[in-house]
Amino acid sequence: MGALDDGQFDANVAETAIVRGGGGSGAMEIEDAVRILLIGLGENLEREGLRKTPLRVAKAFREGTRGYGQKVKDILQGALFPEAGFDHVTGQAGGTGGLVVVRDINLFSYCESCLLPFSIRCHIGYVTSGKRVVGLSKLSRVADIFAKRLQEPQRLADELSHALQNSFTPAGVSVILYCWHIQFPEVVKCDQIPWYPSESGIQGWLQTSVCSRTGVFKDKNSSFWEEFKLLLKFRGASFTLGNSRGTLAHAWCPSRSLDLPEGNGRISSLLVGAQSEMLAAVTSIIWSLGEDPFRKELVGTPARYVHWLMKFKKSILEMKNNGFLLHKTDPHESSNGHVHIADEMSTELNLPFCAQCEHHLLPFHGVVHVGYFYDGEKKAIDRPALQSMVQFFGCKLQVQERLTKQIAQEVDSVTGKGVMVVVEANHICMISRGIEKTGSSTATIAVTGKFSSDASAKALFLEAISRNAASGGFF
Numbered sequence: 086m087g088a089l090d091d092g093q094f095d096a097n098v099a100e101t102a103i104v105r106g107g108g109g110s111g112a113m114e115i116e117d118a119v120r121i122l123l124i125g126l127g128e129n130l131e132r133e134g135l136r137k138t139p140l141r142v143a144k145a146f147r148e149g150t151r152g153y154g155q156k157v158k159d160i161l162q163g164a165l166f167p168e169a170g171f172d173h174v175t176g177q178a179g180g181t182g183g184l185v186v187v188r189d190i191n192l193f194s195y196c197e198s199c200l201l202p203f204s205i206r207c208h209i210g211y212v213t214s215g216k217r218v219v220g221l222s223k224l225s226r227v228a229d230i231f232a233k234r235l236q237e238p239q240r241l242a243d244e245l246s247h248a249l250q251n252s253f254t255p256a257g258v259s260v261i262l263y264c265w266h267i268q269f270p271e272v273v274k275c276d277q278i279p280w281y282p283s284e285s286g287i288q289g290w291l292q293t294s295v296c297s298r299t300g301v302f303k304d305k306n307s308s309f310w311e312e313f314k315l316l317l318k319f320r321g322a323s324f325t326l327g328n329s330r331g332t333l334a335h336a337w338c339p340s341r342s343l344d345l346p347e348g349n350g351r352i353s354s355l356l357v358g359a360q361s362e363m364l365a366a367v368t369s370i371i372w373s374l375g376e377d378p379f380r381k382e383l384v385g386t387p388a389r390y391v392h393w394l395m396k397f398k399k400s401i402l403e404m405k406n407n408g409f410l411l412h413k414t415d416p417h418e419s420s421n422g423h424v425h426i427a428d429e430m431s432t433e434l435n436l437p438f439c440a441q442c443e444h445h446l447l448p449f450h451g452v453v454h455v456g457y458f459y460d461g462e463k464k465a466i467d468r469p470a471l472q473s474m475v476q477f478f479g480c481k482l483q484v485q486e487r488l489t490k491q492i493a494q495e496v497d498s499v500t501g502k503g504v505m506v507v508v509e510a511n512h513i514c515m516i517s518r519g520i521e522k523t524g525s526s527t528a529t530i531a532v533t534g535k536f537s538s539d540a541s542a543k544a545l546f547l548e549a550i551s552r553n554a555a556s557g558g559f560f
């Protein structure tokens with residue numbers, strides 16, 4: 086724990102950090118704050134995989150919130166141009182039909198409640214007026230300004246629609262957002278993979294849709310709102326107005342379900358000692374990004390973020406690792422997810438996990454499939470034992486390749502006849518770095534013993550995974 090042991094905790098550190106910060110360049114460097122978080126997690130800052138983590142995290146936070154430094158008018162300046170024919174107004178909004186729709190703008194934002202990124206698909210419609218239209222590419226750039234801030238879906242939709250309305254005064258603006266947020270492990274039952282049917286069928290994600298309308302889109306006698314929805318429907322997106330304002334923030338971010346109803350974070354009381362240093366560090370990060378950590382919606386955010394990080398604390402888990410209780414079972418008894426393929430090969434599919442990427446301090450989550458050969462005289466390892474192994478190796482700062490290898494080695498140390506492990510995961514850091522869209526996945530494989538030399542054993546196991554996937558598995 087080093088310099089930040091409980092004994093050295095300064096109760097005023099949060100205030101100190103904020104005074105130092107002043108919201109500008111004098112703020113505690115985000116990198117320093119990330120180092121405090123890593124030390125709080127019991128990690129060694131000199132460890133190879135972590136050396137550049139403070140830099141990476143700081144960069145991601147800065148890029149992910151660059152919208153605070155951008156202005157709508159800078160983007161729209163010069164992008165408004167007169168449309169020929171608008172001088173002779175004959176029909177709706179200038180005789181051109183009026184409605185302009187830009188669909189499927191992919192964005193990501195940072196959740197203001199927990200600081201984890203969430204994924205957004207944005208649709209914008211507007212009705213021209215004043216004989217001016219706006220360059221279409223500019224709409225997605227304006228949307229990005231508001232997405233690149235600490236956000237909540239409804240506020241994002243409202244800020245975007247009002248900014249567009251005020252900047253070039255169309256007859257009306259309509260914004261529909263579909264948003265996906267990662268689920269939290271404690272909200273998910275360990276033995277079940279969450280399934281939230283959604284437009285794009287992403288598992289393990291919470292989805293919500295929100296809309297914001299101005300001008301003619303709010304007018305009951307106007308058909309623009311219906312036309313806009315219809316145009317989205319052609320693309321497979323349907324939308325119904327069901328979300329009531331105000332309650333959404335609680336329903337949306339799964340970390341909020343850990344709060345007490347009055348918003349007095351139950352989790353705050355659990356954070357003591359060195360964790361207060363971590364709280365101050367997160368408060369300082371929020372300040373450095375250009376936000377006010379005392380804004381009502383952000384008051385509980387440091388506690389939620391630290392609570393999330395502490396799930397991956399090293400020391401707690403090392404203590405838990407007093408040997409896995411390897412209850413061995415009879416492989417011929419089939420249980421949930423257990424498939425008995427051949428006399429000596431046993432498989433367990435879809436063991437869920439949630440790990441924390443040590444390069445970006447962001448979660449990656451998915452499922453682990455384990456196949457192994459065992460001595461016919463002995464019994465197979467039961468599912469709960471494999472699940473606790475997966476949890477042990479997953480619940481820390483990790484990389485997927487190492488996680489895969491460690492599980493294979495651990496199972497091999499018990500069975501000793503050859504193990505194959507396949508890990509399928511979604512990486513949140515891939516979304517926030519803009520590399521991939523939500524829903525892409527990464528698979529890694531590790532083999533030992535008989536699986537290294539026997540191609541048919543490998544094929545048999547991979548086939549079991551794909552058969553399972555076809556019948557509603559992870560992907």
Ligand SMILES: [Zn+2]
Nearest residue numbers: 196198199338
């Ligand atoms: Zn959240």
Ligand SMILES: [Zn+2]
Nearest residue numbers: 442444445514
């Ligand atoms: Zn990463």
